Amino acid sequence: MAQVTIRDVARVADVSVASVSRAMNGLDNVHPDTRARVLAAAAQLGYVPHAGARNLSMARAHAIGVVLPDLHGEFFSEIVRGMDKEASSRGFQLLLSNMHQDPAQAGQALRAMRGRVDGLLIMAPHLDAFDLLRGMPGNLPSVLVNCRAGSEVATILVDNVGGSDTMVRHLLANGHRAIAHIAGPQGNLDAEERLAGFRLSMRRHAGVENPLVLPGDFREEAGAAAARALIAGGQRVDAVFAANDMMAIGCLLALREAGVDVPGRIAVAGFDDIPVARYLGLTTMRVRIAEIGARAVSRLCERLAGGGIPATTELHAPDIVARTTTTMRA
Amino acid sequence: MAQVTIRDVARVADVSVASVSRAMNGLDNVHPDTRARVLAAAAQLGYVPHAGARNLSMARAHAIGVVLPDLHGEFFSEIVRGMDKEASSRGFQLLLSNMHQDPAQAGQALRAMRGRVDGLLIMAPHLDAFDLLRGMPGNLPSVLVNCRAGSEVATILVDNVGGSDTMVRHLLANGHRAIAHIAGPQGNLDAEERLAGFRLSMRRHAGVENPLVLPGDFREEAGAAAARALIAGGQRVDAVFAANDMMAIGCLLALREAGVDVPGRIAVAGFDDIPVARYLGLTTMRVRIAEIGARAVSRLCERLAGGGIPATTELHAPDIVARTTTTMRA
DNA sequence: CTGTTAGCGCATTCAC
DNA sequence: GTGAATGCGCTAACAG
Numbered sequence: 001m002a003q004v005t006i007r008d009v010a011r012v013a014d015v016s017v018a019s020v021s022r023a024m025n026g027l028d029n030v031h032p033d034t035r036a037r038v039l040a041a042a043a044q045l046g047y048v049p050h051a052g053a054r055n056l057s058m059a060r061a062h063a064i065g066v067v068l069p070d071l072h073g074e075f076f077s078e079i080v081r082g083m084d085k086e087a088s089s090r091g092f093q094l095l096l097s098n099m100h101q102d103p104a105q106a107g108q109a110l111r112a113m114r115g116r117v118d119g120l121l122i123m124a125p126h127l128d129a130f131d132l133l134r135g136m137p138g139n140l141p142s143v144l145v146n147c148r149a150g151s152e153v154a155t156i157l158v159d160n161v162g163g164s165d166t167m168v169r170h171l172l173a174n175g176h177r178a179i180a181h182i183a184g185p186q187g188n189l190d191a192e193e194r195l196a197g198f199r200l201s202m203r204r205h206a207g208v209e210n211p212l213v214l215p216g217d218f219r220e221e222a223g224a225a226a227a228r229a230l231i232a233g234g235q236r237v238d239a240v241f242a243a244n245d246m247m248a249i250g251c252l253l254a255l256r257e258a259g260v261d262v263p264g265r266i267a268v269a270g271f272d273d274i275p276v277a278r279y280l281g282l283t284t285m286r287v288r289i290a291e292i293g294a295r296a297v298s299r300l301c302e303r304l305a306g307g308g309i310p311a312t313t314e315l316h317a318p319d320i321v322a323r324t325t326t327t328m329r330a
Numbered sequence: 331m332a333q334v335t336i337r338d339v340a341r342v343a344d345v346s347v348a349s350v351s352r353a354m355n356g357l358d359n360v361h362p363d364t365r366a367r368v369l370a371a372a373a374q375l376g377y378v379p380h381a382g383a384r385n386l387s388m389a390r391a392h393a394i395g396v397v398l399p400d401l402h403g404e405f406f407s408e409i410v411r412g413m414d415k416e417a418s419s420r421g422f423q424l425l426l427s428n429m430h431q432d433p434a435q436a437g438q439a440l441r442a443m444r445g446r447v448d449g450l451l452i453m454a455p456h457l458d459a460f461d462l463l464r465g466m467p468g469n470l471p472s473v474l475v476n477c478r479a480g481s482e483v484a485t486i487l488v489d490n491v492g493g494s495d496t497m498v499r500h501l502l503a504n505g506h507r508a509i510a511h512i513a514g515p516q517g518n519l520d521a522e523e524r525l526a527g528f529r530l531s532m533r534r535h536a537g538v539e540n541p542l543v544l545p546g547d548f549r550e551e552a553g554a555a556a557a558r559a560l561i562a563g564g565q566r567v568d569a570v571f572a573a574n575d576m577m578a579i580g581c582l583l584a585l586r587e588a589g590v591d592v593p594g595r596i597a598v599a600g601f602d603d604i605p606v607a608r609y610l611g612l613t614t615m616r617v618r619i620a621e622i623g624a625r626a627v628s629r630l631c632e633r634l635a636g637g638g639i640p641a642t643t644e645l646h647a648p649d650i651v652a653r654t655t656t657t658m659r660a
Numbered sequence: 661c662t663g664t665t666a667g668c669g670c671a672t673t674c675a676c
Numbered sequence: 677g678t679g680a681a682t683g684c685g686c687t688a689a690c691a692g
Contacts, residue, residue, distance in 0.1 A: 020686095049685085052391065052445035053684070054686055054687075061382065073404050076407040077406040077407035080406075080426070094427075112381060115380030279583075335670085337669085347680095360677070379670075380668090380670070384671075
C-alpha cells in the first residue's frame with residue numbers, strides 16, 4: 001500500500017531527494033556513482049515518479065485534454081488515432097472527455113480539465129464555441145476543430161463548402177441535373193456548411209435557385225427515409241448528394257431495395273469517406289480525419305512550446321473519391 | 331497568465347482558504363453567508379479548482395488510465411465509448427494511451443500513469459500480462475481485458491473458444507464439411523484461442539483431426555491472400571472461417587472477384603461483427619465491445635470504492651449473427 | 661557535484 | 677463556523 005516516494009529512494013540510496021530527482025530526470029550535474037546508486041535503489045524499490053506531484057511543481061502536465069462530441073465509429077477512432085500519434089511522439093498524453101449535447105455538461109467537462117492538462121482540443125460542431133470559451137478554465141491554450149468560432153482562436157476547419165461544390169460539379173459533369181440534397185441536423189456546423197455549399201454550387205453551376213433539400217440527421221435511417229420520400233414523391237431526381245456517408249448509405253440501400261437502379265436511374269454520393277463507403281462503392285468526399293487530429297495536436301504543442309502561434313484558421317480541403325454509385329453515364 | 335488560485339478567492343471573499351475549500355466542495359460546516367461570499371468571489375474571478383493539486387492532496391485522481399493496443403476502427407471506438415459512458419457517469423475521466431507492440435514502450439506508457447490515475451484498464455492481447463504487471467506502478471488497481479493473465483488479477487475475456495465452436499457448428503449444420511480457418515497473428519491471444527477453438531470443434535463435431543489452417547494477421551489483405559491460396563491450391567474447401575471480420579471480408583471479396591460463388595460454392599464467416607459486416611452480409615460472431623468496456627470500468631470503480639472485489643475472471647460470450655455468406659444449403 | 665529549503669494549489673487536521 | 681498550520685510528492689533555486 002505505502003506508495004514508495006522519492007524520499008524512500010533517497011534514504012536507500014543515502015542521498016538527498018534533490019539528487020534522486022536529478023538522477024531520475026537525467027540531468028548532467030550528478031556524479032555517475034550517485035546516479036548509479038539512485039537508479040539501483042529506485043529499481044530495487046520499484047519506484048515510479050508520481051506524475052501528479054511532478055506536474056504540480058513544474059506547472060506542466062504533459063497532457064492535453066480532448067473534448068469530442070458523441071462521435072460514432074470510424075470518425076471518432078480516426079481523429080483520436082491521429083491525435084494520439086502526434087501527442088505521444090511529443091511526449092504528451094491524451095485526456096479524453098466526451099461532450100454530450102448539453103452545453104452545461106460541456107462546460108463542466110472543460111472545467112474538470114484545469115490543472116490536469118496544458119491545453120485543450122475542442123471539437124463541437126453543434127455548439128457555439130463562444131459559449132464554451134466563456135466557462136473555460138483561465139484561458140487554457142486551445143485549438144478548435146470544426147467549431148463555430150471567431151478569429152481570435154486557433155481553429156481547424158474542413159472546407160465543407162468547397163467539398164460540396166466539388167461534388168456538385170462532379171455530378172453535373174456526369175450528366176446529372178436534378179440533384180437533391182439530404183441535409184444534416186440543424187445547428188450542426190458541418191451540416192449547415194455542406195448545405196450552403198450545395199445551394200451555392202447549384203446556383204452557380206446549374207442555374208438552379210431552389211434545389212430539393214430533404215431533412216436528415218446524419219444517421220442511416222434518415223437516408224432511407226429520404227429515399228422513400230423521393231420514391232413516393234415522384235420528383236424528377238437523378239442524383240442524391242447526402243451531407244454525410246451514413247445517410248448516403250441508408251439512401252443507397254433503400255433505393256436498391258426498392259428496385260431503383262443506382263447509379264443508372266439515380267446516382268448517390270456522400271461526404272466523409274468512412275471505411276464502409278469503399279465496400280459499397282459509394283462516391284464521396286474524403287476527409288483526412290486522422291491528419292486533422294494530428295494537425296490539431298501539433299498546432300497546440302507548438303503554441304505550448306513557442307508561446308505565440310497566431311490564432312489562424314486552417315482549412316482542410318477534402319478530396320473527391322469517385323466510385324460506382326456515380327459512374328459516368330453512357 | 332496569472333492563474334487564479336484558491337488564495338485569490340479567499341482574499342476577495344475575505345475569508346481563509348480553508349473556508350473557500352469547504353464552500354467550494356459543498357461541505358455543510360460553513361455559514362450560508364460565507365458560502366455566498368465565496369461563490370460570488372469565485373464567479374467574479376472565474377476561479378476553477380486546480381484538479382492536479384486537488385488530486386495530490388486527496389491522493390485521488392478521479393481518473394482511470396486506459397492502455398489499448400493499436401486497435402483499428404470500430405473496435406477501438408466502441409470500447410472507448412463503452413468505457414467513457416460508464417466512467418463519466420461515475421465521475422471519472424479517461425486517460426488514454428496507445429500501447430504499441432513494443433513491451434518496453436508498453437511499460438513506459440504504464441509508468442507514466444502513476445500519480446495521474448486511480449486505476450488501470452489494460453488491453454493487450456499480444457503481450458504477456460505478467461511482463462506488464464512487473465513494471466507497473468506500485469500495484470495500481472487494474473482490470474485486464476483480453477490479456478493472458480493469471481488468476482490473481484481481475485480479468486475480462488471474450489469466450490473465443492466457445493465462439494469458434496458455435497461458428498463451426500453453424501457451418502456444419504449448414505452442410506459444410508471441409509472448413510478452413512484463416513488464423514490471426516501469432517502471439518495474439520484472441521487469434522490463438524479462436525484457432526484452438528476451431529481445432530477443438532472440428533475434432534469433436536466433424537471428426538477432423540488436422541483441418542486446413544491458413545496463416546493471417548487480422549488484416550484484410552491476409553484474407554485476400556488466403557482466398558488466392560485456396561483457389562490456386564485446389565483444395566476441396568466449402569467454407570472459410572476467418573479469425574476476424576477484416577480477413578473474412580478480404581477473403582470474401584477476393585473469392586467473388588475470382589468468380590467463386592459465396593456462399594454457393596464456399597461459405598465465409600468472420601469474428602467480431604464490425605459494422606461493415608452487416609453491409610456485406612457477413613456471417614460472424616458478435617462481440618459486444620462497448621459492453622465489455624463498460625464492464626471493465628465498472629469493475630475497476632467498484633474495486634476502487636469498496637476495496638476488495640475479488641480477482642475473478644469474467645467471460646463474455648459472443649453471439650452468432652447468421653447472414654448471407656453462410657445461408658443454409660438447398 | 662550535493663544537500664537544504666521553499667513552494668506548486670489544495671484538503672484537512674486541530675485549535676479557537 | 678472559522679482560521680492557521682501541515683503535508684501530498686516533486687522540482688527548482690540557493691548555498692555549500
